[in-house]
Amino acid sequence: MSALLEIEGLRVTIGSTAAVRGASLTVNKGETHCLVGESGCGKSITALSVMGLLPKGSRRETTALRFAGQEIGRFGERDMSRLRGDRMAMIFQEPMTSLNPAYTVGSQMTEVLRRHRGTPRAQAVDRAAELLARVGITAPGLRLGQFPHQLSGGLRQRVMIAMALMCDPELLIADEPTTALDVTVQAQILRLLAGLQKDLGLGILLITHDLGIVARVADRVSVMYAGEVVESAPTAALFTAPDHPYTRGLLSCVPVPGKVKRDEPLGSIPGVVPRIQPGFAGCGFRDRCAMATPACAGTIPRRDAGGGHEVLCVLEPRWGGAAAA
Amino acid sequence: MSGTAAIEVRGLKREFRVRQGLFAPPKRVIAVDDVSFAVPAGSVLGVVGESGCGKSTLARLILGLLPPTAGDVLVDGQRLSGMDRRARARLIQPVFQDPFASLNPKRRVRDIVAMPLIAQGNIAGADVDRRVAEALERVGLSKDQGVRFPAQLSGGQRQRVAIARALVLRPRIVVCDEPTSALDVSVQAQILNLLAELRRDLGLTYLFISHNLAVVEHIASEVAVMYLGRIVERAESETLFATPRHPYTKALLASVLTPEPGLGVPDVGLGDAMPDPANIPPGCRFHPRCPVAVAKCSVAAPPTLRDAVGLAECHLVERAA
Numbered sequence: 001m002s003a004l005l006e007i008e009g010l011r012v013t014i015g016s017t018a019a020v021r022g023a024s025l026t027v028n029k030g031e032t033h034c035l036v037g038e039s040g041c042g043k044s045i046t047a048l049s050v051m052g053l054l055p056k057g058s059r060r061e062t063t064a065l066r067f068a069g070q071e072i073g074r075f076g077e078r079d080m081s082r083l084r085g086d087r088m089a090m091i092f093q094e095p096m097t098s099l100n101p102a103y104t105v106g107s108q109m110t111e112v113l114r115r116h117r118g119t120p121r122a123q124a125v126d127r128a129a130e131l132l133a134r135v136g137i138t139a140p141g142l143r144l145g146q147f148p149h150q151l152s153g154g155l156r157q158r159v160m161i162a163m164a165l166m167c168d169p170e171l172l173i174a175d176e177p178t179t180a181l182d183v184t185v186q187a188q189i190l191r192l193l194a195g196l197q198k199d200l201g202l203g204i205l206l207i208t209h210d211l212g213i214v215a216r217v218a219d220r221v222s223v224m225y226a227g228e229v230v231e232s233a234p235t236a237a238l239f240t241a242p243d244h245p246y247t248r249g250l251l252s253c254v255p256v257p258g259k260v261k262r263d264e265p266l267g268s269i270p271g272v273v274p275r276i277q278p279g280f281a282g283c284g285f286r287d288r289c290a291m292a293t294p295a296c297a298g299t300i301p302r303r304d305a306g307g308g309h310e311v312l313c314v315l316e317p318r319w320g321g322a323a324a325a
Numbered sequence: 326m327s328g329t330a331a332i333e334v335r336g337l338k339r340e341f342r343v344r345q346g347l348f349a350p351p352k353r354v355i356a357v358d359d360v361s362f363a364v365p366a367g368s369v370l371g372v373v374g375e376s377g378c379g380k381s382t383l384a385r386l387i388l389g390l391l392p393p394t395a396g397d398v399l400v401d402g403q404r405l406s407g408m409d410r411r412a413r414a415r416l417i418q419p420v421f422q423d424p425f426a427s428l429n430p431k432r433r434v435r436d437i438v439a440m441p442l443i444a445q446g447n448i449a450g451a452d453v454d455r456r457v458a459e460a461l462e463r464v465g466l467s468k469d470q471g472v473r474f475p476a477q478l479s480g481g482q483r484q485r486v487a488i489a490r491a492l493v494l495r496p497r498i499v500v501c502d503e504p505t506s507a508l509d510v511s512v513q514a515q516i517l518n519l520l521a522e523l524r525r526d527l528g529l530t531y532l533f534i535s536h537n538l539a540v541v542e543h544i545a546s547e548v549a550v551m552y553l554g555r556i557v558e559r560a561e562s563e564t565l566f567a568t569p570r571h572p573y574t575k576a577l578l579a580s581v582l583t584p585e586p587g588l589g590v591p592d593v594g595l596g597d598a599m600p601d602p603a604n605i606p607p608g609c610r611f612h613p614r615c616p617v618a619v620a621k622c623s624v625a626a627p628p629t630l631r632d633a634v635g636l637a638e639c640h641l642v643e644r645a646a
């Protein structure tokens with residue numbers, strides 16, 4: 001499988017916050033890679049780094065940042081804006097951040113195609129209608145003439161997805177695309193993304209804090225904590241043999257119908273996600289980790305548990321790797 | 326039913342008038358539509374349903390924060406309307422979703438928790454201090470955290486403050502409206518564990534509202550499913566999760582994505598017609614989205630079936646033997 005997006009050694013500092021601290025991950029063609037973690041751990045900043053959309057005052061460093069084999073880490077704003085919305089597209093949790101309330105759905109959707117491709121209007125309208133139908137919107141003609149506020153949350157998110165697909169992107173970055181939606185609509189949107197990926201061969205980087213979503217849609221998972229990817233594995237391996245103490249803790253916190261009896265406590269992790277200052281060294285989880293030792297304040301090795309399963313922790317991987325060989 | 330129900334509502338209804346445009350005539354939004362149920366003391370009734378189905382309106386009606394258009398709320402056997410505000414506060418208390426919005430940012434934690442005691446008007450200063458300290462300890466906050474302001478606390482700690490404030494008058498009943506929805510899962514687990522422990526130790530009754538079905542399954546002994554202002558199914562938690570009867574409940578449960586790899590995302594078959602409380606469909610209000618609707622569903626409202634299992638409103642559900 002060939003790599004579509006390769007992030008190596010990404011560091012982002014925003015003011016006095018070390019938002020991302022040496023994160024690496026690869027999204028392959030036709031694959032869904034989920035980036036999961038609790039709020040503030042650096043998921044969105046990682047995504048915005050790739051798109052060249054970091055907030056003002058951010059500093060970004062990378063060892064490598066490649067898109068379809070091309071190094072884009074030193075691209076200027078002009079080259080990046082040519083890529084954005086064309087070969088790579090992004091959708092956000094709150095569709096109103098990217099939909100302009102003053103323009104109709106139709107004019108916003110066609111604008112993307114006209115800007116990047118110079119497509120004539122009538123042809124762009126056809127394409128927009130076709131994509132709205134593709135994302136499960138009945139009566140696309142009616143929707144094209146409507147303004148974003150006239151649509152329900154679920155419809156808006158579908159419009160966002162359709163808009164992101166106007167130029168046939170190779171990479172779609174979706175940042176919590178269903179977090180604001182009801183579970184029923186969430187299931188519909190996730191099915192839609194999975195279907196599109198299969199049909200169009202998209203690479204998807206899906207950001208979520210929901211391990212249920214990860215289990216159901218990801219090919220590969222990276223767990224992020226305090227700006228680092230602490231564990232990365234093929235989906236089945238992550239859920240059947242989670243290794244990092246944070247991943248294990250996180251999985252034990254999630255209520256699953258039929259798993260934990262009522263009146264028996266859920267697993268929980270004491271404390272909260274820290275905000276990390278630049279210059280912080282050692283494992284970002286050590287305040288909350290039951291396994292912490294003095295070594296956890298030093299340099300933490302990235303250990304190979306075998307089968308593409310990597311863990312950032314001083315402890316030896318408990319599963320796979322050496323044991324399986 | 327033996328003994329007095331902690332909460333009982335009878336024919337409860339609440340309408341709002343909303344204008345959808347400057348010149349449009351006001352429309353009636355029926356947020357809660359003729360709802361009746363009882364919550365036995367010491368149990369937890371979970372309420373689930375999609376956004377806008379009326380969960381928070383129901384909570385506010387039961388708390389007496391909103392007058393009903395019709396119907397009655399009885400708390401601990403007493404009519405809520407006509408009850409003195411202070412007496413009501415000693416009986417039933419809320420915990421809301423967003424602790425930040427519900428805590429006064431200019432007051433210290435211990436003063437926030439003391440408010441309900443002071444509002445009673447007859448509790449001595451020393452007693453107030455003692456009971457505040459007790460409540461803070463109960464929810465796992467330190468003395469030091471008691472002198473901080475809400476902005477100096479994490480989301481989970483703020484929710485603990487809201488819980489301490491709800492408990493300081495030692496109420497019998499707590500209405501929790503999405504108490505963990507704004508929290509990270511690791512913190513959500515801490516708060517759910519705390520709420521479960523408090524209920525056991527203090528013998529509390531909860532009305533627990535959440536759009537997260539897994540959370541409700543974990544904490545509630547009985548579950549009510551709301552759709553466009555009505556309770557369309559109610560049953561013991563185990564029964565409802567194992568053998569849902571109403572097509573809407575089935576769709577809701579099918580949408581829950583448990584962390585089990587390989588299962589994929591199910592097709593819930595609801596289509597894209599979204600429910601709108603300003604335009605409640607005739608017949609069964611779920612029929613435009615119902616995957617198993619039959620001809621009469623669009624013309625005749627289903628009867629309310631009450632049987633040994635619980636309650637269901639669907640033409641296709643048969644009385645349990």
Ligand SMILES: Nc1ncnc2c1ncn2[C@@H]1O[C@H](COP(=O)(O)OP(=O)(O)OP(=O)(O)O)[C@@H](O)[C@H]1O
Nearest residue numbers: 341343354356375376377378379380381382383602
């Ligand atoms: N003060 C109000 N004025 C007008 N309409 C209202 C008011 N409060 C609620 N509504 C309407 O009543 C309906 C039910 O709202 P409610 O807040 O009870 O829903 P909910 O189930 O709590 O939804 P959510 O899951 O989004 O919190 C909605 O259509 C809402 O817009």
Ligand SMILES: Nc1ncnc2c1ncn2[C@@H]1O[C@H](COP(=O)(O)OP(=O)(O)O)[C@@H](O)[C@H]1O
Nearest residue numbers: 014017019038039040041042043044045046055
């Ligand atoms: N615009 C910003 N200005 C300053 N700090 C920010 C900004 N956006 C994010 N951060 C900080 O960067 C860190 C990572 O944030 P983010 O990537 O948004 O987390 P996530 O998406 O995982 O919830 C957090 O500590 C957050 O407070």
Ligand code: SF4
Nearest residue numbers: 283286289296313314
């Ligand atoms: S490095 Fe240490 S503190 Fe960090 S997760 Fe591993 S054992 Fe825990």
Ligand code: SF4
Nearest residue numbers: 609612615622639640
């Ligand atoms: S009454 Fe008809 S439309 Fe309503 S839930 Fe039952 S089958 Fe579906």
Ligand SMILES: [Mg+2]
Nearest residue numbers: 043044045175
């Ligand atoms: Mg984010």
Ligand SMILES: [Mg+2]
Nearest residue numbers: 380381382502
């Ligand atoms: Mg609500």
